[in-house]
Amino acid sequence: MTFLRGAARNPRSAAAAVARPRASSNPNPTPIVIRDEPTSAYYDDLVNAAGRHGDFATVRNLLNKRVRDGCFNTGDTFRFLTQAETSLSALDDLIRALSRLDGGFPRKSAFDALIARLCRLGRPEDALRAAETMASGGFGLNPVTFHPILNLLTRRGDFEGARRVAGLMRDRGVSPDLTAHNYFLTAHCYRGDLASAGRAMEEIEQEGLGADTRTYDALVLGACRAGKVGAAVGLLRRMEGEGVSPLYSTHAHVIKAMSKRGWAAQAAELVRAYAGRDRALDGESYGVLGSELMRLRKVEEARRVVEEMAEKGLIMGEKLREFYRSNPNVG
Structure with missing residues (x-):
C-alpha cells in the first residue's frame, strides 16, 4: 500500500494526464556555465529557469553540481512549481529527475526540498507521492522528510490525516x-x-x-x-x-495572556524578572509588553517600558519608536 493510498482522503493523480512541457523529454541537458563562487540563491535561479522550461536534465545536473560546490537546497529551489496545473503537470518528470540524482545527500536533500515546497503549496497528497518514491527507491527516508506534511495537516486541524501519516511512517520503519x-x-x-x-x-x-x-x-x-x-x-x-x-515566543505567550486579563503589572514584573539574561529576549519581551500596553491605552505604563528599552539600548519596532518620540517626558 502506497503512502498516497493510505493517507490521502481524496487520492488523485498529480495531473499526470496533463500534457507536459515538450522539453522535459530531452535527455540532453543545456550546457551549464557557472560563475566563480556561486551561491545557493544563484543556483536556485538556474534551477527555476530550467524548471520553467521543462528542462529536467539540466535541473538534475544543477542539483548535483550545487552540492559539490557547497550550495545547498533552500525553500526557493523549486519555486517554479506553483498552484497552476500547467506547472504541476511536470511533477512526474521532476520526480524522475530527482530519482536519478547522485545517491546520498544530493538526492535525499532534493526530495526533502521538493516535499517542503509541495506542502507550502498546500498539496500533501503530492508530497506523500514524492515520499513514496523515496521509500520505494531507498532514498534515505527519515522523520525529517515527513515534518512538512505533518506540520501542514496538523495546522489545518486534519488530525485524522496526520495520524494516518504517522502510522504510515511506522509501517516504513520510520519512527516519528x-x-x-x-x-x-x-x-x-x-x-x-x-x-x-x-x-x-x-x-x-x-x-x-x-x-x-x-x-x-x-x-x-x-x-x-x-x-x-x-x-x-x-x-x-x-x-x-x-x-x-x-523560545522568545514562549515569554510572549504569557505576556500577552496577562495583558489581555488586565494584569499589566504582573506582565511587567515577569519581563523585568528575566531581564539581563538574554539581550535578544529582552528586546522581544519588552517590545511585546510595550505594544500590549499601547494597545490597552495604558499610556503611563507604556512610557515606563519604552524608557527602560531606551536606557537598555534595546531595539524598538516602528510603532514603539514613534510612541517614544511622541512622549519625550518619559519617567
Whole structure:
C-alpha cells in the first residue's frame, strides 16, 4: 500500500494526464556555465529557469553540481512549481529527475526540498507521492522528510490525516521523532484543547522522547489559551530549573495572556524578572509588553517600558519608536 493510498482522503493523480512541457523529454541537458563562487540563491535561479522550461536534465545536473560546490537546497529551489496545473503537470518528470540524482545527500536533500515546497503549496497528497518514491527507491527516508506534511495537516486541524501519516511512517520503519510529535501537541495547544494536548504529551513520554523548547512552547501556549496563566508561569519556572532555554515566543505567550486579563503589572514584573539574561529576549519581551500596553491605552505604563528599552539600548519596532518620540517626558 502506497503512502498516497493510505493517507490521502481524496487520492488523485498529480495531473499526470496533463500534457507536459515538450522539453522535459530531452535527455540532453543545456550546457551549464557557472560563475566563480556561486551561491545557493544563484543556483536556485538556474534551477527555476530550467524548471520553467521543462528542462529536467539540466535541473538534475544543477542539483548535483550545487552540492559539490557547497550550495545547498533552500525553500526557493523549486519555486517554479506553483498552484497552476500547467506547472504541476511536470511533477512526474521532476520526480524522475530527482530519482536519478547522485545517491546520498544530493538526492535525499532534493526530495526533502521538493516535499517542503509541495506542502507550502498546500498539496500533501503530492508530497506523500514524492515520499513514496523515496521509500520505494531507498532514498534515505527519515522523520525529517515527513515534518512538512505533518506540520501542514496538523495546522489545518486534519488530525485524522496526520495520524494516518504517522502510522504510515511506522509501517516504513520510520519512527516519528520529537519534532513530529510536537506538531500534534502545538496544534492542540493552539486550539486550547488541553485534553488532546495531554494525550499527545503522554505519547511523547511513553516513547521516552523527553521535551525540548518547542514542546514547552506548545504547553505554555496551551495553558494561556485555556486561561491557565498561572500554570504557564509555572512552566517557565520549570524550564529555568531544567536548564531549557525558552523560545522568545514562549515569554510572549504569557505576556500577552496577562495583558489581555488586565494584569499589566504582573506582565511587567515577569519581563523585568528575566531581564539581563538574554539581550535578544529582552528586546522581544519588552517590545511585546510595550505594544500590549499601547494597545490597552495604558499610556503611563507604556512610557515606563519604552524608557527602560531606551536606557537598555534595546531595539524598538516602528510603532514603539514613534510612541517614544511622541512622549519625550518619559519617567
